[in-house]
Amino acid sequence: MTKMSQTASKESFDILVAGAGTAGVCAAIQAARAGASVCLVEKNGIPGGTITAAGIAYPGIFHAWGKQVIAGIGWELVERTRQESRDPLPNLCDTNLNEHWRYQVQIDPVIFAALCDEEFEKAGVTVKYHTMIGAAETAADGVGLTLCGKDGLYPVFARRVIDCTGDANLSKLLGAELRTSDPCQPGTLCVYATGYDPEKLDIDALRTAFEEAAARGEVSCEDTGWSNGFNPHFLFSRGNNSNHISGINAADSAGRTRIEIAGRASLLRLYRFLKKQPGLEKLEFKLNAAECGVRETRTIVGLETVTAEEYAAGKKYKDAVSHAFYPIDLHDAKVGLDKRNLAPGIVPTVPRGALIPRNTRHLLAAGRILSSDRLANSALRVQATCMATGQAAGALAALSVRLGVPAEEIPMPELRRLLEANRAIVP
Template identity: 60%
Template sequence: MSMETFDVMVIGAGAAGLCAAVQAGRAGAKTVLVEKNGICGGTITMSGVNYPGIFQAWGRQVIGGIGWELVQKTLEEAGWPLPDFREFDAEHHWRNQIRIDAVLFAALADRMLADAGVDVRFHTMLAALKEEDDDWRVTLCGKDGLYEVRAREIVDCTGDANAVHMARYEYRQSNPCQPATYSVYAVGYDFEKLDVKAIRAAFEQAVARGEVKSEDVGWGEGFIGNFLYGKGGNCNHVCGINACDSAGRTRVEIAGRAAMLRIYRFLRRQKGLENLEFIPKGGECGVRETRLIVGDETVTVDDYTSGRIFPEAVCYSFYPIDLHDAEVGLDKRNLTGGVVPTVPRGALIPRNSHRFLAAGRIISSDRLANSALRIQATCMATGQAAGAIAALAAASGKDPREVEFARIRQLLLEHGAILP
């Protein structure tokens, strides 16, 4: 019995992976998308970060393509207005992010993948990779056990460089990593009726007694008011755990839920919060940092903040340097007016690799540059670029680094990408 064979295998269906798979499928490649969860979207759907950005810079759109197409369809389906990219807040970058309905986003992503002819394998994980006869022999783990397929091109969109690790390509790993976040909706109270000053003082006392940790609400004791005002959200910090593998992921998930239990027990004792309820925003911790590939090219913080236009730039990126550090706090550096960073093809190709690409938050970059590059809109753009390169490589029989750059640009432009 012959083994099932694909032109392109994309591993991970987050913001990067779903765009990579759609682009490869639309380009005519026989594409399979492997995802450990039962839903596309990654942090958008699984971690409550349902406000992707940033698609614009300095009053104009700089990231388009498949990711933007999906966000636009989600807004239109909900009857929500499209953003006016001429309105731009350079100081408060989060105001440029676009809130979307995560359920609609996932359903529309399913349809987009189906229309592109992508074979989607939910509840499936990568078990092993072996280069063989100029392609890849891949062992997948489904709910009923292990099975093997073949793929010409691999695109690692796991967020943790798991495929890169299995293929034994080089990667970097920070120690410690940026903290993760367990997001919830906090409901059942009227913020205007709360004595926030008294709650803050009680929280500081609870931290001193060891009942809660200051990072349970983000940046310290004073942020309990922000947690309540924002109805929970993306502010908790789970520190000191690298969630690159299943063991680390297990620890971070347990630690995230333990933090929410501590906060819940404390808040329910406070006046006005007797009916507090936590509603999950997704169900998984949102992870900011684990591994980064070592690529043919590496985006440095100087490259990023200077807006260097790489000769083979495959997309723009836009976000401030945004390094969360458990000891130092937030290292946030806004970009100079008019600066729009770029990402080169080489940052998507692991060094010394063969028929292999990577996209999303694991692209080759130093730590400070990656603190900005990891954001969802950029992940969508790098995912689409990787999908285009993989499809062209599979069709031509060339390695991803050998595909003519003009052909890559042409394919991306045909599918709505905005290129430097």
């Protein structure tokens, strides 16, 4: 690619955000609210990432030990979605809800996406759906990029870029050092299963029939969840966030293609089996997710790296930009779920350095790809934390442009003031 300067590009922005998932939405809105010109690039035709495209429309966790620890733009959108739905928020300060998943907030993904679009327009974000980044190169004054739209390639320039792709795709194009997991946690392709009454099913008979079918090679144990046999959770959850698609790193288009095909093949196997079983003759699988939800691919190597030990101890980093709260939650194809709850009172934090890829310029990263070891990342990858770190990256990028200094040199009081002006909770 020919080196691209600001003057050689057809379009120029202060900040370009790659990916309009939970991190990218908040990064773009925050940067635009801070006065920056912002371009948001998204491969799909809808914002929200895992909430909308992958069917996991219950973001969390925003509260810990009876108080709210994550707020800001992401929480604002969640609140507004519930208000539009005329659905009061549950009492998330209730410490008696037991299981961590009860602190997640069910939302309507269609309303959420529409509200994101509304906020982009209000903040002045230039949105480019059905667009991907084809090439990127660092220049003295920013980053030159080639975008790929439906009608072909075209150049843009941004003084700062934020990688919110979930797979570190922009970071890779810019030569950042990355950590790649091998194996990765399995993905999940959500559906909505209907046409039956779960309470009338003979689960023991289903389990026996499933094990016999698995022995014949007609189904895989992972088609219903874990690899150790039939998991009735698939039927009781009506197919939501249940199956597992293992052995594929979906960081690039080739891997993504493999996991999408494998996910649909898994559902087809299961559908053919279940339709033959008593009580499931009228089973239907209805579309709940346009793509396979991916838990893990790769992360950046940042100026700081959050370790599992630091996360579990609730380390308070001097340059902390947000809280995080979720149990360590590593899905493993062989051993099942490695779940480790946080000790009472522990609320981890995320340092600014975990959002800054080392040995790069003009680049920030947020969401699932922030710099962390594998166990810590299994907790940090969730939607509320992605929202918080996305907002922090948007604020850092805007201040970096405004002050003319690298993100790591921005005075923390400046960053705190900007984030708190947008309702964020800063440690």
